Each structure stands twice: as C-alpha cells, then as structure tokens.
Amino acid sequence: MYPLRPLCGIKLKEGETRxxxxxxxxxxxxxxxxxxxAFPLEGARSLYGATKYAAEVFINEYAQMYGLRAIVNRxxxxxxxxxxxxxxQGIMALWISRHLFGGALSYIGFGGKGLQVRDMLxxxxxxxxxxxxxxxxxxxxxxTFNVGxxxxxxxxxYELTGLCRHVTGNSIEIRSAPExxxxxxxxxxxxxxxxxxxxxxxxxxxxETIVSDTxxxxxxxxxxxxxxxx
Numbered sequence: 001m002y003p004l005r006p007l008c009g010i011k012l013k014e015g016e017t018r019x020x021x022x023x024x025x026x027x028x029x030x031x032x033x034x035x036x037x038a039f040p041l042e043g044a045r046s047l048y049g050a051t052k053y054a055a056e057v058f059i060n061e062y063a064q065m066y067g068l069r070a071i072v073n074r075x076x077x078x079x080x081x082x083x084x085x086x087x088x089q090g091i092m093a094l095w096i097s098r099h100l101f102g103g104a105l106s107y108i109g110f111g112g113k114g115l116q117v118r119d120m121l122x123x124x125x126x127x128x129x130x131x132x133x134x135x136x137x138x139x140x141x142x143x144t145f146n147v148g149x150x151x152x153x154x155x156x157x158y159e160l161t162g163l164c165r166h167v168t169g170n171s172i173e174i175r176s177a178p179e180x181x182x183x184x185x186x187x188x189x190x191x192x193x194x195x196x197x198x199x200x201x202x203x204x205x206x207x208e209t210i211v212s213d214t215x216x217x218x219x220x221x222x223x224x225x226x227x228x229x230x
Contacts, residue, residue: 001052001074002035002146005044007185010035019115019187034119034154034191037074037146046183056144069141071133073126076148076190079210080123081217084228092120095157096214097229099164100222104173107157109184112176114158119149119189122205122213129201136199143198148190153207167211 010030012019021032029039045076046055052102056072098105107114129147133140155163165171196202205213218225 001045001051001056002039002188003041003045004049004183006040007035007188010187012187013076014115017115017158018117020117021187021189029191030068033163034148034149034151034189034195035146037144039193048183050055061123063142068156069137071137071140071142072144073129073133073147073195074144074190075121076146076188077118077120077127078123078126079120079214080205081213082123083214091118092093092160092210093214093229095160096164096168096211097218097225098172099170100215100218101224101226101229102172104175106175108177109180110178110186112178114161114174115156116184117154117156117189118184119151119154120207120210121147121149121153121190121203122210125149125205128204129195129199132199132201140198145195145198146190146192148192148194149203149207150192151189153203153205153210154189155207155217163208163211167208167215 006027007197011022011025013022013075021030025031025175027040030210041053052074058075059068059070059072069224077091079090083090083093095105106112110116124146161174180226218229
C-alpha cells in the first residue's frame with residue numbers, strides 16, 4: 001500500500017541471489033530490518049495498492065466518527081494452504097503450483113535474474129496475531145502495524161525457486177524478461193519491530209514450512225486444484 005516512487009527509491013545492493021538494503025538511506029522508515037510504519041505515504045500507488053490504502057483511511061474515519069475500536073495491519077505477502085495463486089497475485093502459491101503441476105515461470109524485470117525480494121507470512125501466524133489483537137483491542141485500538149515475516153522469512157524469486165525445487169523435487173523452466181512492468185518494485189520486506197514489541201508476537205513458521213505446508217495441501221487436493229492452479 002506504500003507509494004511506488006519511494007519504494008523504487010530504496011538504495012539496494014545487487015547480490016548473487018537477491019537485492020539487499022544498504023545501511024545508509026535517505027528515506028525515513030527503511031533500514032536493513034525492512035520497511036517500517038514511518039515509510040512515506042505520499043505518492044501514487046498501483047490501483048491494487050490504492051484499494052488497500054483506501055480501506056485503511058475508511059477504517060480510521062469510522063474509528064474517529066463512531067468510536068470503532070480498530071487496528072490497522074499493513075500486511076506483506078500472506079501465504080500458506082488455501083491461497084489460490086494467480087499470475088497477478090498469490091506469488092507463493094503460483095510458484096509452488098508451477099513446480100508441482102508444471103508450466104513455465106518468468107523472472108520479470110530488474111535484469112530478469114529473479115533478485116527481487118519479498119517477505120512471507122504464514123496465514124497461521126497472522127491468525128495468531130489477529131486473535132491476540134482482538135482480545136487486547138482496548139489496549140491496541142488506534143494502532144497501525146506493519147505485519148509480515150520480516151527479513152528472516154524473506155526470499156528473492158531466485159531463492160524461492162531453489163526452495164520449491166528442494167521441497168517438491170521438481171525443476172521447471174524459468175524464463176527471463178528483463179524489462180520492468182508498471183507497479184513493479186524490487187524490494188519489500190516488512191520491518192515488524194513495532195508489532196512484535198506491542199503484541200509480544202513474532203512469526204513461528206519458517207519460509208520452508210510455508211512452502212512445505214502449501215505443497216502438502218496441494219498434493220492432498222491435487223485433482224480439485226489442478227484446473228484452478230495450472
């Protein structure tokens with residue numbers, strides 16, 4: 001939900017398998033721990049990002065006008081069983097399903113090397129957090145949190161490919177398309193420091209567990225899912 005220009009303005013270093021954040025940044029709210037709640041909000045987003053931000057604005061307006069006890073969670077990539085991945089969203093499920101059911105994938109943009117990075121959060125970790133927040137709503141109401149897997153649960157597409165190959169035992173064709181598309185960003189990792197401190201919460205499920213749980217679910221429901229995810 002953050003604006004595109006600042007996100008693309010984060011200073012990054014190109015490594016062998018991923019982009020990493022440089023220690024010195026000119027933008028607030030970005031560090032080697034990821035992107036925090038202090039990151040700039042002014043600027044154009046994708047239409048998808050705009051809908052997320054609009055929802056946040058409406059929640060805050062309702063809270064102010066009607067005394068709604070509300071918390072805003074700005075979530076990164078949520079993944080795990082029952083995610084119906086498509087080419088335009090649900091990147092984890094899409095990547096895993098291609099390795100299970102076959103089909104090509106592409107590293108799009110940023111040189112076509114698959115170095116762009118996202119952090120992933122198991123849906124069960126999000127559930128644990130929301131249950132805690134609901135039980136502590138009077139203490140936490142009015143807060144806005146960046147919620148995600150953080151640096152520990154982050155991966156580039158290149159690294160995710162290796163993990164999918166390891167868990168599924170399958171290799172597939174990965175094409176290269178160096179040109180960026182509108183609304184592509186090279187890096188988004190959640191700095192979840194604030195929510196960890198306020199809620200005593202942290203992700204319990206590793207990136208490999210997210211992939212393994214999703215693979216198990218897809219295999220258990222292979223016939224039903226094949227026509228949806230292929």
